[in-house]
Amino acid sequence: MNVLTYQIADVLMIEPARHGDARGFFSEVWSSRGLANKGIDIHFVQDNHAFSAMPGVLRGLHFQRPPSAQGKLIRVARGAILDVAVDIRRGSPTYGRYVSEVLSAANWRQLWVPRGFAHGYVTLEPDTEVLYKTDAYYDRDADGGIAWDDPDLGIDWSIGAPILSDKDRSAPRLADIAPPFPAGSW
Template identity: 60%
Template sequence: MISPLSNDLFDADGPLVITPPRFGDSRGWFSESYNQRRLAEAGFTTCFVQDNLSFSAHKGTLRGLHYQSPPHAQGKLVGVMTGAIRDVVVDIREGSPSYGRWAAIELSEENGQQLWVPPGFLHGFVTLTDNTRVAYKVTDYYSKEHDGSVAWNDPDLGVDWGVDDPILSDKDAAAPRLKEVAPLFPAGWDGA
């Protein structure tokens, strides 16, 4: 049900893949997309304060790389309601052995997987289908003063999005490189 996104890339406080069980029959399936007690029994005790929904009409829509900095840093639990995405995380915790490294996973309505993106990581996704709906829970409320983006195509990060010419918001198209905004999560930052 819960496993690290990449055993060899991030430390124990890194991103996690959560796969809620599905129960199906001839009508389709049912799944508890979030069950706090079940997750706590598995060692995941994060609390969420807000749910967000995102709709992208076209395949190739890229949203990211986003962050919300301390003291209002956000962790996110991301899942796909309809369609599919290539979901990307980048470790930007100064002093972390995986600083600047990225990983990606496909999340879809088909596989039902969710991605836990801890505070201290950039997050973004590109849609792999038209009419994609993404739902995510966050650990802190939105704060405009702490909200920001890093360039999706920052050459220092080298993220492989699987697209060459994505559909971007004005904010994401003008986002600076990581080295122009770092350190956002300085060494010794406790994650709170």
């Protein structure tokens, strides 16, 4: 398992090894021990699976406020997405900046999005399946969101008009919400 870092601290790209032959492949996509040996210690409590039938389905930007904040490990089992993590930790030197990465069944990469980040993705292929582990349970009362098209963030989603939920269509800009992760809380 290979682990790569970004210019934004704490966001990680995890590349599991894939062993294949004429029958198919085998991959250990998560190993607590393997990543602990690399200094990454995460305890997951929930697995989620999302299916999007069409390209252009945009889900996000979502987060959960403390004390129910979640870290997420995202991967794609079928299809492809542009995955985005936005630093919303007030006082962070990278506050309001984002990391984006194509995750696909073909490249087999995973993105670790830690607590203190908003997360979203847009599907790039039909019949895309996204799986992600979380290190905290979903809490409806802690649920938050940021507008996918917030001009202050300037995210290049590389799509035209996305297919959105009502919740995502009405999400506020980052500047219009109380800091979910104020300085010193992360």
